Amino acid sequence: MSDIYQLSYSKMIIEHATAKCKQNGGQLTHKRKQILLCLVGSEKALSAYEIVDLYKEKYQESMSAMSVYRILEFLQEQGLVHRLQIANKYICCMHITCSHNHEASQFLICSNCFKVKEVSISAALIDELKNNVAAAGFVFASEQLEVNCLCEECQSL
Structure with missing residues (x-):
């Protein structure tokens, strides 16, 4: 990705994230923006x-892990990142610039390099999974589905 494109994309992300936080009664502070940009x-x-x-590498400034955890919790509550x-x-939500609701997210996670791909799955499939889970005597703790996979690059190793 070119530097100009990355800068433009980052600016668009921050604009949408700021508006979403404001709409939810929150504020995207300077530090929160920086942490979000690290993930983006x-x-x-x-x-x-x-x-x-x-x-520290990107902004030549230290931040404690506890502060990062608090910021990540805020960003997660705002629907900007996923844990x-x-x-x-953590990863940045792929729908961060959308203003409409999306179907449930499924995360394909490479167990070797931790590359992640977020894909949407239909409500009908979620309902079918819920029925299967209920039939087994369980309930979903979360509708966020995560699947251990190997990405194309790691498959060829």
Whole structure:
């Protein structure tokens, strides 16, 4: 991705994220924007500690892991990032610039390099999964589905 395109894309993300936070009664502060941009620029899911390191590298400034966790929690509440339970890592929502609702998200997570692809799945499939889960005597703790996979690059290794 070219630097000009990345800059334009980042600006668009921040504009949408700021508006979404304002609509929800929140505020996208400077530090929150910077953490969000760390995730936007990453090609893989990042742990809070990886974000701490990336933040320091990108902005030449330190931030504690606890502060990053608080910011990530806020960004998650705003629907701007997702926490991947399997990997305990975070990614930027692929629908961050959309103003309409989407179907349930499924996250395909490479168990080797932690590259993540967010795909939408239909409500009918979620309903079928809920029925199967209920028939087994369970209930979903979350409708966020995460699947351990291998990406194309790691398959060829």
